[in-house]
Amino acid sequence: AQSVTQLGSHVSVSEGALVLLRCNYSSSVPPYLFWYVQYPNQGLQLLLKYTTGATLVKGINGFEAEFKKSETSFHLTKPSAHMSDAAEYFCAVTEGNTGFQKLVFGTGTRLLVSP
């Protein structure tokens, strides 16, 4: 079965600093990878996804992630944090090869941004 590991349940950065949220996955088949964000009192919102093609994926709000097959990683980055980026971030991978989309999530990383 596929699994996702997010290192660090909480990450703290200062406004303007680099954001790096780590995600490693295990999969026996080529994975499709996703980052979702949850702002307070809202549903999960898709930030970006990797399916095929270019391994550097750009998402909304200035976030990007790079698929590195050799490292089984899909880390999320943003060059300069804003206060509005404070939220919980979830990495996910599709499971199985059945053609039906079932997401397997990591435990989430809460990003704290200080002034």
Next chain:
Amino acid sequence: EAGVTQFPSHSVIEKGQTVTLRCDPISGHDNLYWYRRVMGKEIKFLLHFVKESKQDESGMPNNRFLAERTGGTYSTLKVQPAELEDSGVYFCASSRSWDFRDTQYFGPGTRLTVL
């Protein structure tokens, strides 16, 4: 276009009682998913509907959980009788197709507390 909506937003019940959660997907989305997040752990898949049919219910914890999607529109998830370990946030998501590349749109979740 309205997003995925869930009702209620919060529910507090006593152990042994019954609770029914409702999800209204985005109009025109044939695929509907239920997920659950228990106490800071990962978000876990429960089941997947394609229209009114259960495509995959491999994540349903036990037979105290019953999901329905009559008419292929909204879905309900009933827990009867509720146990303490059922507490958590229940998310619903919908997508237009089951293709891996199609985005799942999530609702804000229902926070269930079983006392």
